[in-house]
Amino acid sequence: MGFSFFYKKKERPFLVLDVGTEAVKVLACRKENNKTVILGAATQYFERYGVFNGQDFAAEIIKKAILKAIAGAEQDFIIYSERAKMPALVTLPPDVLRAEIIEQTFRQKDSKKKIARKEEKIILEQVFKGAQEGISQTFFKKFGILPKDINWISFNILNIKVDGYSVRWVQGYNGRELKFKILVIFSPKYYFESAQKILESLKLRVSKIIHLTEVLPVVFGEKISDGIFIDVGGRISQIFLIKNEELMQFRELEKGGEIFTQKLSETLGIDIESARIFKEKYASKQLSPESEQRIREIFLKEKRTWYESLDIFSSPIFLFGGASLLPEIRETPGESKVFYPKDLSNIEDTTNKINVPQYTPSLLIAQFYGKEILRHNSSSR
Missing domain, CATH: 3.30.1490 (Dna Ligase; domain 1)
Structure with missing residues (x-):
């Protein structure tokens, strides 16, 4: 699949659909000169965990989450009537794509x-x-x-x-x-064909199915020529090594924010959704010092498991993704830094929503597409 069409002058808006193992993120964007303008943004968590596990590809749950995320973005920018016309860039969970x-x-x-x-x-x-x-x-x-x-x-x-x-x-x-x-x-054919059916049923005009390995060197390479980049997901994290603006290595780590959510759920005797919300409040420093200390004690084993699984001894390390704000992950050994959306250049956020690193992967895809538009328009002159 390639980019199917481009627009000159005032570009038609496009969608970024970022489907993860825990949630769906949607951005409605437009390219204006050298800037990527964010017109709408929303995140929707799946109603239950494990929708991509094994043969359990819960199509209706995934479809429902995507529709809710698109509806959330529509509150910022009316896209429903334009949805079938807008190019959509789609990325799928790491165990699918x-x-x-x-x-x-x-x-x-x-x-x-x-x-x-x-x-x-x-x-x-x-x-x-x-x-x-x-x-x-x-x-x-x-x-x-x-x-x-x-x-x-x-x-x-x-x-x-x-x-x-x-x-x-x-x-x-x-x-x-x-x-x-x-x-x-x-992609495993069963998963890929199931994902295609969902996207077709939503009447999305998919311009490209894209993986972050294709995006990072293009977007980050101009600003950061060397480094380790970690997209900390729910169940799976992705690790990218870039050197001299070239992708040198890539691997997946079957651990992410979900191990901390499950630990809270088991220890405190609360459901997964409540544990996730509690974990996010802890990560964003919304709890009392006493509660923070208690959670740090609960997470000691998971913190050690994360460090041992990471097996990284060089730096700098740039963290992003939904779970990257957890202290246990932010304190990754070495010279580590959380990469926020504000750290990306030429982004204009009209929604004032995308201020957390959970949106960084989606923004990277949006910027990549914007660069492709500029490259295509320049070469066609």
């Missing part, structure tokens, strides 16, 4: 012959096929999912080397060994 970085090597028989355009196409087809096979084998061993049950979404070349020298493309070069670093976005 997957990303892997894989390296592939292609060896030429004639190292002195320059690579023509037709040969480049054949080479890329072979390395992409090799990437598919490598990921399929790993995925089958880990989850038991067959290659035929994987939906391949995109292949993005991060780096190419010809006999050890970095190049932007292979056409016109000669050499023996061609090395490719490839970012592959894919």
